[in-house]
C-alpha cells in the first residue's frame with residue numbers, strides 16, 4: 339500500500355512553535371531516507387519562518403482519501419498537501435514519456451545509485467559530488483506549491499537543501515552570472531530520449547542570484563522518503579516561484595557560466611518558453627491563459643498568484659525588469 343504522510347509524520351496539536359517542535363521526536367521525521375536532528379528542524383523553522391511550521395499544526399484536511407488519512411499539514415497559504423500518491427503518479431518527465439500517467443511505471447527500476455553530479459565551470463574549486471556527499475548537507479523539509487506551465491498545480495513536502503550551499507562549496511568566480519543544469523543522458527533506460535525530436539539532454543538555467551536565493555532547493559526526497567525516479571531521483575531542482583519546467587530532474591551537471599544558458603524548452607519553442615518562466619497570471623502562454631490553475635485533487639479552478647504566491651520573497655530579484663518581455 340502507498341503510505342501517506344500521516345504514516346510517517348507525527349500529529350502535533352496546534353501549539354506554540356517551540357512546544358510543537360519539542361514534541362516532535364527526530365526519528366519520527368524521516369524514517370527511511372534521512373535523519374533530521376532537532377537542531378536541523380529548528381533550522382527549518384528559522385529559515386522558513388513560523389508560518390510553514392505552524393501550517394504543520396493546522397486542522398485536519400477536509401476530505402481524507404478513503405483508505406489513507408490525509409496529511410493534516412498545510413502550506414504557508416493554508417492549502418492542504420497533495421497526497422504521496424498524487425505526487426508520484428502524475429508526472430512530467432519527457433525522458434520517459436509525454437503521458438503523465440505512464441511516467442511512474444516506465445521510470446520504475448531506473449538506476450539512481452551510484453550517482454555523481456559534476457559542479458564546475460566558472461568556479462574556484464570544481465568538484466564531483468557523489469550522492470552520499472549531497473546527503474551530507476543538512477536536509478530540511480520545505481512545503482512548496484508546484485505550478486506547471488500547463489496550468490495544474492500541487493502542494494509538495496520536499497526534503498532537500500538550498501542550492502546556495504552547494505554553490506558556496508565550489509566558490510563561484512566573479513565572472514559567473516548564470517547556472518546551467520543538465521539531466522542525465524541515458525537513452526537505453528529512458529525511452530523518451532530515443533525520440534530525436536527533443537534536443538536531449540534536458541537543460542535548464544537560473545541567474546546566479548536566483549540560484550542563490552534561499553527558496554531555491556535541491557531536492558533529495560519528498561514526504562520524508564527518498565525521491566522516486568518519476569519525481570527526479572536522486573537529485574532535482576525545485577524553484578517554487580517559477581513554472582515547473584525550470585525544476586529539472588535527475589541532475590548530473592551544474593555549471594557556473596557567463597552567458598544565459600539555452601534551456602531545452604527555449605530551444606524547442608522560444609516564443610512559448612522563456613528563460614525566466616516566473617509564474618505570472620497576467621502573461622498568457624500563447625496557447626492558453628495562465629490566470630487560473632487546476633489544483634490536482636480539487637474540483638474547479640483557482641486563481642494563479644504572481645510568482646506562485648512567493649512574491650514577497652522573490653519579487654525584489656526582478657526590480658526594474660519588464661516581466662512581459664522577460665517571460
Ligand code: MTE
Nearest residue numbers: 429430431432486521540582583585586587
Ligand atoms: N526535468 C526533466 N529532466 N525532464 C522533464 O520532462 N519536466 C518538468 C520538470 N522537470 C521535466 C523535468 C515539468 S514540465 C514539470 S511540471 C515538473 O518537472 C514536474 O515535476 P513532478 O513530476 O515531480 O511533479
